Amino acid sequence: MKEHDSHLTHYIFLVLGLIVLGGLFVLFRYNPTLQILIGGVGTVFYIIWGILHHALEDRVTGLVVVEYVVFGTLAFLLMVLFVTV
Amino acid sequence: MSKDLSSKNNDKDIILDWRRNPKSIQKYGFVYSFIPNPKEKIKARFLSNKALSLYTLFVFTVLILFRFVPIYAPGILGYASDIHVRELLEYTNKRREDVGLAPLRLDENLSSAAHLKALDMFEKDYWAHVSPDGVQPWDFIINVGYDYSYAGENLAKNFQASKEVVDAWYASESHKENLLSPHYEDIGFAVVNGVLNGYETTLVVQTFGKSRTPTYLGSVDSEPLPERRTEVPAEEAPATTPHDETPAADSLEPAPAAAPTEPSQAFSGGMILDVRSAATLINFGLVTFLSILLMFDVWYSRRKGIRKVSGHAVAHLLFLIFIFVGMWLAFSPGKIL
Numbered sequence: 001m002k003e004h005d006s007h008l009t010h011y012i013f014l015v016l017g018l019i020v021l022g023g024l025f026v027l028f029r030y031n032p033t034l035q036i037l038i039g040g041v042g043t044v045f046y047i048i049w050g051i052l053h054h055a056l057e058d059r060v061t062g063l064v065v066v067e068y069v070v071f072g073t074l075a076f077l078l079m080v081l082f083v084t085v
Numbered sequence: 086m087s088k089d090l091s092s093k094n095n096d097k098d099i100i101l102d103w104r105r106n107p108k109s110i111q112k113y114g115f116v117y118s119f120i121p122n123p124k125e126k127i128k129a130r131f132l133s134n135k136a137l138s139l140y141t142l143f144v145f146t147v148l149i150l151f152r153f154v155p156i157y158a159p160g161i162l163g164y165a166s167d168i169h170v171r172e173l174l175e176y177t178n179k180r181r182e183d184v185g186l187a188p189l190r191l192d193e194n195l196s197s198a199a200h201l202k203a204l205d206m207f208e209k210d211y212w213a214h215v216s217p218d219g220v221q222p223w224d225f226i227i228n229v230g231y232d233y234s235y236a237g238e239n240l241a242k243n244f245q246a247s248k249e250v251v252d253a254w255y256a257s258e259s260h261k262e263n264l265l266s267p268h269y270e271d272i273g274f275a276v277v278n279g280v281l282n283g284y285e286t287t288l289v290v291q292t293f294g295k296s297r298t299p300t301y302l303g304s305v306d307s308e309p310l311p312e313r314r315t316e317v318p319a320e321e322a323p324a325t326t327p328h329d330e331t332p333a334a335d336s337l338e339p340a341p342a343a344a345p346t347e348p349s350q351a352f353s354g355g356m357i358l359d360v361r362s363a364a365t366l367i368n369f370g371l372v373t374f375l376s377i378l379l380m381f382d383v384w385y386s387r388r389k390g391i392r393k394v395s396g397h398a399v400a401h402l403l404f405l406i407f408i409f410v411g412m413w414l415a416f417s418p419g420k421i422l
Contacts (some may be wrong), residue, residue, distance in 0.1 A: 011400070011403075014403060018404065022407055022411045029414070030257060039408075044165050046400075046404050053397070066395040067134050070137045071140050071396065074140055077144040078144055078368050078372065078412075079245065081144060081147060081368060085151065085360045
């Protein structure tokens with residue numbers, strides 16, 4: 001139960017962070033440079049969240065870290081591709 | 086009892102057959118490309134770190150190609166468009182009428198000035214209100230013989246449709262000021278295809294003006310001529326143009342409405358790939374594909390009780406939704422200045 005609660009807290013933190021960054025992303029819709037910056041901050045936030053979340057659950061491994069880094073980078077590049085064309 | 090025994094023997098036969106002939110079941114292994122493998126407790130192959138790295142490399146390569154192809158092979162990449170002067174005028178005047186302003190007349194001199202401005206941008210390869218050698222938007226207007234008391238300019242590029250252009254201007258406070266300015270009476274448009282910064286594109290130039298000729302010359306004795314006012318929406322708006330030359334006004338009649346120029350072509354020159362369509366296809370295709378796989382992962386792992394030591398599919402899904410919704414809401418179909 002305690003583990004479930006902490007899991008939920010982590011996810012609420014992630015969703016709130018993404019909502020705030022998403023709002024900023026839309027707010028600066030006519031400024032691609034700022035959008036890329038916000039996307040970069042969002043990616044770093046996501047990677048750190050993933051690593052910390054797994055570390056707090058004592059399940060962090062090298063492969064997990066690589067997965068979050070690669071997934072975050074992929075999402076960031078997709079965003080850059082969309083914003084810059 | 087005998088039936089159970091026969092069933093067990095049957096199962097044993099099947100297992101023995103698989104052991105003797107492993108290739109007979111290997112062909113079903115492809116399903117683990119899409120769903121988690123319960124035996125190995127790993128994600129679907131298409132969600133493995135190796136697969137994710139390959140997608141990342143692919144998107145990175147596309148980005149590099151979009152950056153360097155225009156430099157070494159100008160005009161190959163570009164933006165398809167279907168923009169028409171008549172529609173631009175219609176949407177602009179609709180916006181004005183919505184707030185109770187008089188519609189603007191299409192003026193052929195202002196359209197000529199807009200056309201010259203577009204050609205100048207293509208020729209000198211720049212995207213700005215003021216050219217690299219310092220030519221102001223007002224210089225084009227004066228050169229075609231339009232004697233203005235007020236003038237303004239909006240620019241757009243890489244748009245697909247006329248409505249998108251006017252909507253984007255309307256959404257930007259500084260461009261909206263030009264669209265809804267009560268000072269203007271005339272308007273000119275140019276929709277010109279060409280190669281800018283290596284990309285085949287369509288430039289839209291919108292030039293606003295209020296001619297001093299018909300309105301003020303009649304009362305020139307009793308009222309001084311107003312100083313010229315010029316407006317461009319960007320931060321780099323030049324200072325008010327000094328009133329040092331006045332082209333001769335040879336008519337007191339209002340400028341006749343000019344016939345709309347030819348609409349832009351959807352594709353022109355040697356353009357091979359529309360970058361906007363390609364980027365949209367890659368983005369939405371990859372995001373949809375990964376989202377479906379992640380949803381499969383969550384559903385199948387819960388159903389089979391698979392506990393994997395890997396990143397959380399739900400977290401990945403949330404992050405993808407953030408990227409997807411952000412891109413969707415912030416999508417800008419072109420650039421304005």
